[in-house]
Amino acid sequence: MFDESRLSTCLKKLGADSTAGIFARLSDAYGEAGRFYHDTTHIEECLTHLSEHVELAGCAAEVEAAIWFHDAVYDTKAADNEEQSADWASEYLLSVSVEAEAVSRIHSMIIATKTHVAETLDQKLMLDIDLGILG
16 A cells, blocks of 8 residues: 555645655655654555545545655654644645645644644544554
């Protein structure tokens, strides 16, 4: 599930005009030494949960993009990993011409993984998926 083709398909559904290089960057990030849980296995599990419950998503591609980026920045000493991950997602998605409104929703879903406060159905789905291992 953690593969370039799946990520590319997701980003194209969002209107991205290019996906070159982002899979390698995310793969490198999730493969960094010192990650106990926030790694490629976690992203694969989240993508599986989304596939199993995709009918609950208002915009499945936005939820999927949030999954791909939500733990991309991981520093055990930092208190702003989610903000950095959300900002990385926003900067990247805007740079490949994804609409600003979609980017804002994706950013909010990633931030919700820090606060565990959801305001929309897609944010609630994102939190349920992210915390699915606890269920």
